[in-house]
Amino acid sequence: MPQARVHRIPARAPDDMTGLTRLIRDGVIDPTGIVAILGKTEGNGCVNDFTRAFAVAAVKAVLGTVLPAGAVNRIVYVMSGGTEGALAPHWLVLERSSYDEGRRPALAIGTSHTVDLPATGLGRRAQVEMVRVGVLAAMTEAGLDDPADVHFVQVKVPLLTAERIAAAGGAVRTTDTLKSMGLSRGAAALGVALALSELSEDQVTDQAIGNDIGLWSGRASTSAGVELHNHEIMVMGMSRQWSGPLVIDHAVMSDQLDVDPVRDAIIRLGLPIKAQLVPSERRRILAVLAKAEAGSSGRLRGHRHTMLDDSDISATRHARAFVGGVLAGLVGHAELFVSGGAEHQGPDGGGPVAIIAERE
């Protein structure tokens, strides 16, 4: 019976492989079991963020020395640029180990890769459907039959660049490269929502993508990268087909300050948090994965925010920094996987948060 293991490793740079190398060398991580590697890298998280591709290249180079090329490429790599505020660059290495015994249900992980998405399909139903099918495939791989058991779906999506737009010949959904990231993230999130039965097929039209903020998944986290043309999908949930000490739960923040549902999820995971987690509790939180975004109304609890009007710093960077502060105030440190661009991921201005913890 498989067991999921999660390793959180600090990163001194987008290509800092010292931690991963040491853990593999010391036998703590078995590279053949690695299912996915997530990285919070220190770029701008927007179009011209090359730290994500740099990180993927560095990880692949290291894994290439201990794994065959086919195995290296089957791993899902999700690099999320942007460590605004005090967010700490780090890696999350997700491993499928094969211990036989342990408590059940436990954290389960599955992955899938879609085929390449044509530039003209980006931000449209074609992308939604491609992701929906991919999520179902990853759920099957993880032994997650019931959508209710799924707590987190990470999808890495492509984006448009000036070059790709020119090559596509004008039939693209948008010619604004930064906007293409949002449309791609949004379409993928709606694909997750369909796979998890959070929405019905007829609700998700071409027109709704990027426009109807009432449609969202409470468990999708999507991020865009210039380095890929297809989708890389990872699903996490609680499965009786997996065992071990790790558990996962999730919450949906209704706005950037809605920290109570996150606190409740932490309590459900067995940690009696009141204000801020104390060090002994904090140690049992292995990973916090959250989406942050600036609410489109331009207001947060009645007060104006300026994130959407700032032409010097993109709203996604503001949102990561701020929500990073909100969540770090709860958890007690800032080595958190907060990513931006939460289109159709949680309600407008809010977002999903998943927490992986160790049982007592």
Add this chain to the structure above:
Amino acid sequence: MPQARVHRIPARAPDDMTGLTRLIRDGVIDPTGIVAILGKTEGNGCVNDFTRAFAVAAVKAVLGTVLPAGAVNRIVYVMSGGTEGALAPHWLVLERSSYDEGRRPALAIGTSHTVDLPATGLGRRAQVEMVRVGVLAAMTEAGLDDPADVHFVQVKVPLLTAERIAAAGGAVRTTDTLKSMGLSRGAAALGVALALSELSEDQVTDQAIGNDIGLWSGRASTSAGVELHNHEIMVMGMSRQWSGPLVIDHAVMSDQLDVDPVRDAIIRLGLPIKAQLVPSERRRILAVLAKAEAGSSGRLRGHRHTMLDDSDISATRHARAFVGGVLAGLVGHAELFVSGGAEHQGPDGGGPVAIIAERE
């Protein structure tokens, strides 16, 4: 017996005077009693942030229609640029009213203006001493005899620009305009520390300014602006010579996540906060004034942060966004006066927080 009144007014732009104008017109604010106006404006909070000067010009233009010029210029204007994350642009109008009765001690406010600081004195003992004397003058005006009763000292300080450096002829402490802001803020904070007996004279040398991070005031908040050449000082504390419903207390955060002392201060002010203030409690918090900064070690609770290495976004902007999130997670909204650049204001990476509340 004087009574302090505090009005928090949302701002739709740096020159949005609709709120102030209406409150004056409706008799809620008596312009003759205005002691200080603080503004959180939506610029970058750094060298080329003209929203601060624009705000001051707009406020002065409005007050000029109801007050003589001398009265307009006696008011202390403290504009703090930077509403990163969800921080909401707003005004804080501090009024000295003359009700005779009420509970004592109560919030007391005093101000003073120094003479112009020569560019060569910036970031040096000359500036420290100038501010020390100015703070004592403001304390006297406020009826605050004991430094222990002082909870917050705001000082607006000048900075160096390329033009001022050229005019000074090379004898300046630094030729880096952004760094001059930090040195000026730091020297002023040390002046506050001397006035409040937090440090002794011999500790504060030219060399220590900007370098010895072990020296700090737990109640100073200083901010730099290109629009002034002197210092504008405002002191707030609890005085038996003032009465009324308003009270003030302060906390010192030891790092950007050290929210417990702030919670304790809120509890001391009579609000039984647990996690996040609920709306009924939130209403009684009139103002939160905090300093935020990126710790110089490059680490927060053992995890690396990237604020100091980011050449796209200044560390002060990162810090305001993140600490804004931490504090807003506690208070429940983001209309908070979080300002950056906390040199010698609180311990390295932390900072002072003052809270003004209404008694039950």
Add this chain to the structure above:
Amino acid sequence: MPQARVHRIPARAPDDMTGLTRLIRDGVIDPTGIVAILGKTEGNGCVNDFTRAFAVAAVKAVLGTVLPAGAVNRIVYVMSGGTEGALAPHWLVLERSSYDEGRRPALAIGTSHTVDLPATGLGRRAQVEMVRVGVLAAMTEAGLDDPADVHFVQVKVPLLTAERIAAAGGAVRTTDTLKSMGLSRGAAALGVALALSELSEDQVTDQAIGNDIGLWSGRASTSAGVELHNHEIMVMGMSRQWSGPLVIDHAVMSDQLDVDPVRDAIIRLGLPIKAQLVPSERRRILAVLAKAEAGSSGRLRGHRHTMLDDSDISATRHARAFVGGVLAGLVGHAELFVSGGAEHQGPDGGGPVAIIAERE
């Protein structure tokens, strides 16, 4: 017979009125003759650039001390944010003086104000037509009968805000306020093109506005401002009804490096430029007004540029810095009025340039 006068005044800040004040005090500028004031201010030139409004407020405050309010408001104010690279902040004060004699034809200036544009007309034929008529009115005022004599048309246009969109009831061209700025600038530029017979009526359809980059005016320069609901139009050209030493001509750059047409225009103005203007020649150039933009193909003469993919610095800022360098390399200094946002103003990636010079 009227004579046009142009004063170029350096600005030390967006509200630096020392130059204007001195010239008025010294009798060099007669405020009653001021027709328009253009300002190159040091903001980001994008949505949250408050230096423009700050500049207008400062200029109006100064003029209000020497002119009646009606006269102050009849003046056309055009503030263009963004002094990237070495571009120098400065003012251009355009004056209609009344000397009787002098050489003819000479620089002529005319202005007009349209009625308010309904929100539903913005970015549509209604706006194009309104501007077309307004330009013709300004031409008449300037004594410019032949469109061929017109060399520069500056139009300040309105934009949509959330309030205006709500009031319009949904029939607006776009609900994206930032996008409305581009559509409004573009529609106005096409209105100029019709007035100057650069395009024919049937070419300019609703659909073409903001989409067909093949349609453009070689003499339009338009900028959007939240503070107006109508259009403020200024036309400059060569008229036999005006006399004096000043002359104007224009060029159209086909791309960001197409400096030869600008050189030719300078030669037509009587300056025998070869490489870079020498100081004696440079002195005779009173103003250079240019539009800059990043070509939408992502390429400049076959080489990739990264302006459109940069999420740290907006493409308009890159474009101003770079074209500022190209033009300053020709003129020999960087006190040039280079502005961004060139929708339908010159060909894609290029833009119009107008030069005002003094005859020998």
Add this chain to the structure above:
Amino acid sequence: MPQARVHRIPARAPDDMTGLTRLIRDGVIDPTGIVAILGKTEGNGCVNDFTRAFAVAAVKAVLGTVLPAGAVNRIVYVMSGGTEGALAPHWLVLERSSYDEGRRPALAIGTSHTVDLPATGLGRRAQVEMVRVGVLAAMTEAGLDDPADVHFVQVKVPLLTAERIAAAGGAVRTTDTLKSMGLSRGAAALGVALALSELSEDQVTDQAIGNDIGLWSGRASTSAGVELHNHEIMVMGMSRQWSGPLVIDHAVMSDQLDVDPVRDAIIRLGLPIKAQLVPSERRRILAVLAKAEAGSSGRLRGHRHTMLDDSDISATRHARAFVGGVLAGLVGHAELFVSGGAEHQGPDGGGPVAIIAERE
């Protein structure tokens, strides 16, 4: 007799190796002859610019497939971040080929690596001397006996990190890691100046390094990188011991607009440029290598620039964009190697420019 060859290859991303790979595969480039690879990458060119390290990693990975590791590491890699304005990302591959015949003198290239620089020597005479000796060694390798024949010296220098400072025990020139980059670049440039007899030994004191802007080399270009502890030096000049079609010359711009010396150098290289190079001439320019910086006076030819006061965009980015425009206006395209950080490299606000061209 060796022959120098220069390949300019466009880059679609910092790790775009398609051009290099193809040229090696097609036999156009013999990898065993590669002496140096320069890359203009699309990062911010400042502290957190990871595109440089990404580029080096990508190049080494490709070369590692065709060369032994020792050969890969003997090559000099100089990556300069920042393609502001329309500057085009590209590679310059410098090859030492071994054709026997051809015209003489011709472009000659030599390299050297110094021993590691102790942290305490950085920014001091020890570094100057180490670079001086290293430049002389590279000149010898290149067959350049007379300093007058040297036209360009590229030096890659180390910088200080927190770890290196701690290890050095406090005796370092600065504890500010960013400042250490400038001091290291400056000291290396002065080392070049001594090697080329541009300055005399007694002029270059510890105190002068980083302070005396009157001391400079007109042929040095230095850049700092965290990945090395020693210096990598590349010298280019005209030598009778080399033959072939390539020639090099250089110019020193006295300010950011001083384009005439560059034009003169192009004419000396045999291209009869008047205004902008026409396509047939442009084709013969193989590489333009220039340093750009914002003048410390805050003025350019008497007009204020705002580069040093901009807290949103670093001055080095403004400078590259603007000087990129100036030089591209001359050359006719923007695939130019313009880099920033010109401490002691050319006069204050100006910088050296080297041009490599093909003979007619």
